[in-house]
Amino acid sequence: MGDISRRAVLGTCGTALTLGAGCLGDSTGSGNEPNSTDDGGSWESFRAGPSNAGIVETAAPRDEPAERWRIDLSPGPGTAAVSDGTAFLAAESALHALEVESGEELWTVEFETERTGSPAVTDDAVVCPVGDGLVAVDRDGAEKRRIPFDSGETNASLLSQQQARPGPSSSPTVVDGTVYVGTPDGDLVAVSLADESVTWRSAATAGWTTFSQAQQSEAVVSSPAVVDGRVIVGTEAGVAAFDAADGSSEWTYGTERAVRSSPAVADGTVYVGGSTPIAISMESGDLEWQSNDAFETMSGRQTRPWVDAANRQERTGMKPSVAVGEDIVVGHDPDDRLVALERSDGSTRWEAPLEGVESIAAATADSTAAMGAGSSARVEPMTTQLAPSWSSPAITGDVVVVGTTQGIVAVSVTDGEGLWRIPTESRVVASPAVADGTVVVGDDSGACYALDES
Template sequence: MGPISRRGVLGTCGTALAFGAGCLGDGTDGESNGDGDGSAAEGGTWPSFRGGPSNAAVADADGFDEKPTERWTIDLPTGPGTAAIADGTAYLAAGSTLSAIDLANGDERWTVSLEGTRTGSPAIAEDAVVCPDAAGLLVVGRDGGDRRHVPYDGETTARLTARQQAGPTVPSSPTVVDDTAYVGTPDGDLVAIGLAESAVTWRSPATTGWTSLAQQRRTAGGVTSPAVADDRVVVGTESGIAAFDAADGSSEWTHDTERAVRSAPTVVDGTVYVGGPTPVALAAEDGAVQWGGEGAASLSLQGTRVQELPPMVPSVAVGDERVVIHESDERLVALDRGDGSRRWAVPLEEVESLSRPAGSTGAVQYASSWSSPVIADDSVVVGTSAGVVAVSREDGKGLWRVPTDGRVVASPAVVDGAIVVGDGGGTVRALEA
């Protein structure tokens, strides 16, 4: 890949602006990430897809009630994932490349090739960046050197080929804790990779096989991005939600669902939260249902036959008071964290209309974006099929929209006063207050 084409530096560093998937910390008004176990992202970093091992997606920052400006835009291959950020560098995987981008001005610091197309977003370890592809995990020094590729081992040929013929695999981004990377493989296993040894520590099957439900949907089995807390790894699968011992990969519990789970679980204060039309909260220790699940009323699409039930995507953001979900019909829904009751729901079309020319009419047609929301102080931020939007955390009132040329599927990442987010066409933007 040649030098990245920077399309313009449109602003300078300004007021701290944080969005996206997880600069986790103590909130100023009751919406902290609630970890309390040291697993939250350190200040100045955005280490993984949902901002830290718990996947809470809460940013300790304010200033989002005003529309941000663009600091810079760059062009990458199509479909860039969520950025991982540390020490003023944003690491982005797009197509079959992993790039390091200067957060201040959008300049390319280095780009390396993956073994194949990316299967998830990168994550940051103590002295390296890791990024998954179909065959294993690429490990690269933060300066672009010391490049290693750790194969997943196990069955990655006939079974994987059969699944790929049926449909796309479930994206799984790695979660790094104590120099171990946990990630789902394209053929439905969960692996732990010791980064110091560059070897698989353990590999466990995370599904009960290619279920009839998956066959009916013509989807491939897979494992979501893991949440890691209290020495436990929790993932979603085609069959439900599963928890494993982080030390040896032994199964701790499973929770069956009628829907495939493609959203990364969030673990906060001993509770597992998973979104979708039938969100559920489970006890992290044993998987017992605390609220929600298939027995509760769906947020939408009630009466749909089981084999047609849409999967549970995207991932939730969990603050002290709320669980925020991005619904497949392009609306945000906020639930009470304690009992799952609805606080508010807002169609994102209403937010999109904030930027329409005066006097314009007509409905907007959407394709689901699957971008996961983030709680950022008084705001909730998420990507849509037409841009990046923010609504009030308190009542869902639309605040602003930044339009994009393509659908935003990736989740925003936030650090050092910048929101970094890419759209499906390959344009990556850094926004600031």
């Protein structure tokens, strides 16, 4: 990984960001606010809090940030949970606790050979998904406890696939001492932390098995949003809502494609990302709006062929989730763009391309050496075709932060104007966690950064 001093600030040119042109908390979301972390001092789960809105009040830096620290973990760290000055990150089969101020590694807990997903934090524990259960670790790392899921009914063919290539459950959400999590076999589970037992288990939808078999993929259930006594998840067949107390089905909304991003709830509306973003009434499950052209490319065509090829090769169980602000919904598409939609009707407010490009200085230097110092030919930065980033954006005050194929990028909430970019050698798949103005995020190589104004 190159030194942070290599970072290049994106030129601000309208909404253009290319250099030449352009799966916890013991909190209870009110259901009427777009987030549950009021002062921006914590980021308690994958999408900040139980509503999955991905928003905090304290803003990330508007100017190019400084590197507070960098630490190398196992490849592919997930999204951090941050609370009381400690960042908890899961990477492969380990959970790490890092002091946000210094980057000091306070403790590490190994989960044997099982992969784990993004953690969530409560007042006295950190909860991680591991295959067919959860692991709860004390906040000081002193004790870990495994909480298995009930066996339930699982499709035999799908179970065989999971044994060959086991995957973790969704990132957990906790409200009032109950953990809500989607399992690898397509169920939604509620687990009581008090007695470490399964309270209820429900099939997420009736149609997921057929779809999963046809696609030869895992039966993905998204990280749940839990608001006002409802649990809302994305599934292979659409969006589903359940009663948080007993797991009974309240409504389902069918979609043409699997919903592999986590629904977000604000002011009684469920917002779902993907190739066709939608807004659904949380009360009834009725469609409020659908944005059919939100993620078309700038030329009006669909995403580039290499993106589709990467999707097929990875068969990823995740896609970027939206962040919900006061009046906009911000999504990240596979072409590395941020798109802001009006919450009222889904119309596009602004677009911010984030394509991976070499720095202007590096491109100019290389071309000058090749052509000779006397040449006056114009040098265009070269785009680099990489597998897409699945990082979900975070709204922090008046700044949006997201990971991309080549770095960490910030834009203005108001108009998508580029603010800064910190380049990385590996793509950033994890979603940024922002607490007290500090951005904590890792890239695919395992490098984890804390960025702030200091």
